[in-house]
Amino acid sequence: MFAIRQHEFGPAENLLFEEVPDPEPGAGQVRITVAAAGVHLVDTTIRRGGFGPVDFPTTPGREVAGVVTALGDDVPPDWLGRRVVAHLGQAGGGYAELAVAAVASLHALPDDVSFEAAVAMIGTGRTVVAVLDAAQLTGDDVVLVTSAAGGMGALFVQEARNVGARVVGLASPGKLDHVLACGADAAIDYTRPGWADGLKDMTVVLDGVGGEAGAQALKTLGPGGRHVIYGWASGTMTPISTEALFANSLTATVALGPGLMRRGLRVLEEESLAGLAGGRFVPLVNPPFALRDAAKAHEALEARAVVGKVVLRP
Numbered sequence: 001m002f003a004i005r006q007h008e009f010g011p012a013e014n015l016l017f018e019e020v021p022d023p024e025p026g027a028g029q030v031r032i033t034v035a036a037a038g039v040h041l042v043d044t045t046i047r048r049g050g051f052g053p054v055d056f057p058t059t060p061g062r063e064v065a066g067v068v069t070a071l072g073d074d075v076p077p078d079w080l081g082r083r084v085v086a087h088l089g090q091a092g093g094g095y096a097e098l099a100v101a102a103v104a105s106l107h108a109l110p111d112d113v114s115f116e117a118a119v120a121m122i123g124t125g126r127t128v129v130a131v132l133d134a135a136q137l138t139g140d141d142v143v144l145v146t147s148a149a150g151g152m153g154a155l156f157v158q159e160a161r162n163v164g165a166r167v168v169g170l171a172s173p174g175k176l177d178h179v180l181a182c183g184a185d186a187a188i189d190y191t192r193p194g195w196a197d198g199l200k201d202m203t204v205v206l207d208g209v210g211g212e213a214g215a216q217a218l219k220t221l222g223p224g225g226r227h228v229i230y231g232w233a234s235g236t237m238t239p240i241s242t243e244a245l246f247a248n249s250l251t252a253t254v255a256l257g258p259g260l261m262r263r264g265l266r267v268l269e270e271e272s273l274a275g276l277a278g279g280r281f282v283p284l285v286n287p288p289f290a291l292r293d294a295a296k297a298h299e300a301l302e303a304r305a306v307v308g309k310v311v312l313r314p
Helices: 041-048 115-135 151-162 173-181 211-219 242-247 257-261 265-278 291-302
Strands: 002-005 016-019 029-039 063-071 083-087 098-102 106-108 142-145 166-171 186-189 202-207 221-229 251-254 310-313
Touching: 002 291, 016 291, 029 083, 029 115, 029 291, 041 291, 063 098, 063 115, 083 098, 083 115, 083 265, 106 265, 115 151, 115 202, 115 221, 115 265, 115 310, 142 151, 151 166, 151 173, 166 173, 173 186, 202 211, 211 221, 291 310
Parallel strands: 142 166, 142 202, 166 186, 202 221, 221 251
Antiparallel strands: 002 016, 029 063, 029 098, 029 310, 063 083, 083 106
């Protein structure tokens, strides 16, 4: 088979398209013929060496969808031939034509759910569900979503509209139409100086960007507002002082970390995929990159030149 291999930490060009032996499933595992593999911003951090040691050479990728084509020992035979999606965890191996997954990690897919959409929801979607648990949006809310054209942000915009809230989405200039198409009442170019001027009395900020954008978003909250943090794509966390919280009776919540595990990842995945199948969530998916172009996918993601979830197609 062909797979992406990385032999050392470094830039995206270190992701090489190479021929390697087909993986064989062990006990309790299946082999999936991959139809779509998810690319996550965390993957780029791992590639650069930002998440601890890695055994090289390695094949990145933790989200795959496709068809089960081989079974290991102790796997029920009815998994053979089924359409599935799985999160591979730290084991990785998703950027490949074939991937091995634990049978316990599999979710069967209905025929009318695309592989690309499933990959968008297995990892990104489960995080979205956890953040929404923390945010507790209602129809009375006015929600500000940072990075609203991203894989998570687009889903937050949709859910805010689902519950009847009003929603404002932040994005770069070329992505504003995508934010409006997801259902936002307004889309704002956060690269424009003074973008937050005039925005006030937001009740919820969903902040995955951090840095200066997060700091400006915090100032838009009205009395009793809620600032929900789920990342810092800018590279720095949103600076929040107790004085700022006290001045307007605000609350700040971190939706990730140990809080993500409160309900259990499997439960979050199930809710995410059920939302996909039932129409609650319609993920925004960037036009897929070919597997051999994984380096280009990483470069585009790091340059914020994509919309929605980034996917590789073998």
